[in-house]
Amino acid sequence: MKTAVIFDLDGTLVDSSPDIAAALNKAFAPWGVSELTAPEVLGMLGGGPRALIAQALTAIDGPLDDESLDEALARYSAEYLAAPSAKTEFFADAAKVIPKLAARGLKLGICTNKRTELADLLLEHLGVRAYFSALVGVDRAAYPKPHPMHLEQTMAELDVTPEECVYVGDTAIDQSTARAAGVRYTHVAWGHEIEGNDTRLECFEDLMPIVEPPGSPPTV
Structure with a gap:
């Protein structure tokens, strides 16, 4: 039986693409x-802020030299921090299932290539921050995803082993991270297309038989 669930954030638990798109457009406006x-931006998420900036500028034929990337990243960071959650919403039934998982005694964590401060603000805004005992953003990870140490650090903060954990994500980056860390991976149905036979979640309620197999005693 699993004792912990770790989630990716953007594209998995929450749709933050409207707020991120707004920040990107303000940052790029001088050019x-x-x-x-928002749908274009949603497809770019998962690799962290600098990778996002590079993909976004490529998509709109913007400048891609290092100086421009640095400038765009700084402007984007300021714009996004000023309004990180105005239009961000949960995917599927996350708002209902997160408290349900916690009530069953499961340890919950976030392993994200979003910066920790922004992830923290989003979870507070959505009213679920208190359920997560570990939150490791890209800036707190010595080696961020897809390196397995990012997920391993999150597990260490939850004090769980790979065998005790499930990682939920939406990209091939998440899949690769979980596999390299020896953690069972589950992929949300609204995520990017990936290869392999990993478990697919049509909704977060689908996690319940994974963490509490039929016939197992209740955890609370």
């Missing part, structure tokens, strides 16, 4: 380039 939509 007079076309604006990005």
Whole structure:
């Protein structure tokens, strides 16, 4: 029986693409380039802020030299920090299932390539921060995803082993991270297409038989 569930954040638990798109468009405005939509941005998430900036500028034919990337990242960071959660919402039934998992005694964590401060603000805004005992953003990870040490650090903070843990994500980066760390991976149905036969979650309620197999005693 599993004793911990660790989640990716953007694209897995929450749809933050409207707020991220707004911040990107404000950051890129001085260059007079076309604006990005939330669905376009959603497909770019998962690799961390600098990778996001590079993908976004490529998509709109913006400048890609190092100086421009640094400038865009700084402007984006300021814009996003100023308004990180105005339009961000949970995917599927996350708001209901997170408290349900915690009530069954499961340890919950976040392993994300989002910066820790922003992840913390989002979870507070959505009213679920208190349920997560570990939150390891890209800035707290010595080696961020897809390196397994990012997930291993999150497990260490929860005091669980790979055998006791499930990792839930939405990208091939998440899948690779989990496999390298020896952790069971589950992929949300609204995520990116991936290869392999990993468990697919149509909703977060689908986690319940994974963490509490039929016939197992209740945890609370």
